[in-house]
Amino acid sequence: MGKLKGTLCEILEEDHKKHRKELDAITTNPKFECKRCEEKATKKKWLCKPKKIK
Numbered sequence: 001m002g003k004l005k006g007t008l009c010e011i012l013e014e015d016h017k018k019h020r021k022e023l024d025a026i027t028t029n030p031k032f033e034c035k036r037c038e039e040k041a042t043k044k045k046w047l048c049k050p051k052k053i054k
């Protein structure tokens with residue numbers, strides 16, 4: 001498994017095809033969403049403007 005750099009928001013803009021497995025792990029059962037780009041992730045560190053999903 002390769003290492004991901006930056007936030008999910010950035011990864012999706014750049015090279016999401018390279019990181020599909022990692023992105024699957026990050027986005028399955030998300031707890032946070034990004035207020036700026038509306039991506040969802042399990043941890044807020046992956047998002048540029050994280051907001052907890054209720």
Ligand SMILES: [Zn+2]
Pocket residue numbers: 007009034035036037038039047048049
């Ligand atoms: Zn974002």
